[in-house]
Amino acid sequence: MPDLALFTRDLRVADNPVLVASGECAIPLFVADPRTEPLSSSPNRRAYLSESLVALDRSLRDLGSSLVYRRGDWLSEIQQVVKEGNVDRIHVARDVSQVSRERIASLRLNVDVPVTMHSSVTVVNLTALSPATAAYYQRFTPYFNRWISASRRPVLSAPSGLRPHGLEQRIIPPKSLDGTSRQRELGGEAQARARFASWLPDSESYGDSRDVLATPGTSRISAALHFGEISALEVAQAAEEYGADAFVRQIAWRDFNHQLLFHRPDLATVDLRPDTFQATFDRVSVDAWKWGRTGYPVVDAGMRQLRATGWMHNRTRMLTASFLTKHLLQDWRIGARWFQIWLTDADVANNQLGWQWVAGTGTDTNPWRMFNPTLQSRKYDPAGTYIRSWVPELADASVHEIHDPSPSFRESVGYPARIIEHSDAVAMFKHRKRRTYA
Numbered sequence: 001m002p003d004l005a006l007f008t009r010d011l012r013v014a015d016n017p018v019l020v021a022s023g024e025c026a027i028p029l030f031v032a033d034p035r036t037e038p039l040s041s042s043p044n045r046r047a048y049l050s051e052s053l054v055a056l057d058r059s060l061r062d063l064g065s066s067l068v069y070r071r072g073d074w075l076s077e078i079q080q081v082v083k084e085g086n087v088d089r090i091h092v093a094r095d096v097s098q099v100s101r102e103r104i105a106s107l108r109l110n111v112d113v114p115v116t117m118h119s120s121v122t123v124v125n126l127t128a129l130s131p132a133t134a135a136y137y138q139r140f141t142p143y144f145n146r147w148i149s150a151s152r153r154p155v156l157s158a159p160s161g162l163r164p165h166g167l168e169q170r171i172i173p174p175k176s177l178d179g180t181s182r183q184r185e186l187g188g189e190a191q192a193r194a195r196f197a198s199w200l201p202d203s204e205s206y207g208d209s210r211d212v213l214a215t216p217g218t219s220r221i222s223a224a225l226h227f228g229e230i231s232a233l234e235v236a237q238a239a240e241e242y243g244a245d246a247f248v249r250q251i252a253w254r255d256f257n258h259q260l261l262f263h264r265p266d267l268a269t270v271d272l273r274p275d276t277f278q279a280t281f282d283r284v285s286v287d288a289w290k291w292g293r294t295g296y297p298v299v300d301a302g303m304r305q306l307r308a309t310g311w312m313h314n315r316t317r318m319l320t321a322s323f324l325t326k327h328l329l330q331d332w333r334i335g336a337r338w339f340q341i342w343l344t345d346a347d348v349a350n351n352q353l354g355w356q357w358v359a360g361t362g363t364d365t366n367p368w369r370m371f372n373p374t375l376q377s378r379k380y381d382p383a384g385t386y387i388r389s390w391v392p393e394l395a396d397a398s399v400h401e402i403h404d405p406s407p408s409f410r411e412s413v414g415y416p417a418r419i420i421e422h423s424d425a426v427a428m429f430k431h432r433k434r435r436t437y438a
Helices: 017-022 043-062 074-084 098-110 140-147 189-209 222-227 232-241 245-263 283-290 297-309 314-327 332-342 348-359 373-380 385-390 407-413 422-437
Strands: 003-006 027-032 068-071 089-093 115-118
Touching: 003 017, 003 074, 017 027, 017 089, 017 115, 027 043, 027 074, 043 189, 043 222, 068 074, 074 098, 089 098, 098 115, 140 245, 189 222, 189 232, 189 245, 232 245, 245 348, 283 297, 283 314, 283 332, 297 314, 297 332, 297 373, 297 385, 314 332, 314 348, 314 373, 314 422, 332 348
Parallel strands: 003 027, 003 089, 027 068, 089 115
Antiparallel strands: none
16 A cells, blocks of 8 residues: 655655655645645745645656645545545654644544654754753754764655556646745745755855855755755755855754754744843834834845845844844844745744844843944945845945935935934843843
8 A cells, every 4th residue: 555745844856755755656745724824824935835836746747656736624635635545654754833743643643544754854853962951952052062963864865766646636726926025036846956056066165155245155045945845954964065064054053943943832932031021012113124114224125135035144134133123122023923924934943043042032142142233234245235236225325325324315315214323222222131130
């Protein structure tokens, strides 16, 4: 009898333990559940997912099979396919979100065949590493020191061929571009692998170039990792072979955040390090931040890049998040939700825990850390090239003015004054922190 290869966040045929373990008679299945889409999806991610599923189906057809696509209640659709296909066993990747874990628990209780979990989303198995005195790591450095030498499963080749399954074929719905970013990247395993392959020869210089805002120094595979179009294990191994140690460290950060959420699924909404400060929602400030009208050019450039492309440079992710939480004193969950709406690569582990790190309620050992946007802008975008790309009002500003335009220049081009002065923001933030710790 055939095994069911249940695809979730592993939409690839290369290095896919779920597909390989299912054997040549595998029934490849993906279920789209409309009930959970509003919780975790967005126009950008829905469009990307549609492209990725079409590409996966094409790859499976090249191997002699095809993707069984179903839309409806996740559990009910799986039960139906198990019955129709006379399935012997279900294979699925272990994931970390609360929704994913509840789904698997329900699946185990409500199907009459064994369910086998596979390590597919992270480099190191989520349950492989733990400190001597706790169930999970809350600090990155000790985690990384264990992670770098931890045992890993081997990278797997794609199956050489699959047998037709004979189940009813249903058309993957065409993607909708409504509400999507006009410059977003396209989904699909082949495109993801091509992007990574073209960047890999330059990966050794990642440590020097990754923070330069105007140059393509990053890999741009974050969305592909989120949807599992390329495995984190294969990426890490390839980068290690090129000596890209700084990049490998970032992959380890991804694993670190995933193991945190695996052990603490409540961290999607709850502070790891409780903060007694109660933020007061300020719609004017939040809207200025969302739409790139704060008066800080590098912050506004990042927020406009986000909406235009569905992606943002990691340095500006930190700057914009710090600005919302520490300049404007707004709750990090507001920003995390906005990023989830627009980022194609947004997953709960990296997005939510990244926001907590910046807000000082997560794993950062220095919760007082506060970025000066103007100094950061001068350091990482010295010529103002990045700002000019995303804030066209400032395209003609001089290098001297681009990071902090004068009041007269701002008025002449219709660019807003600063929503708050940096010195005032620092004083307010420090006052808040002193009250919190008191």
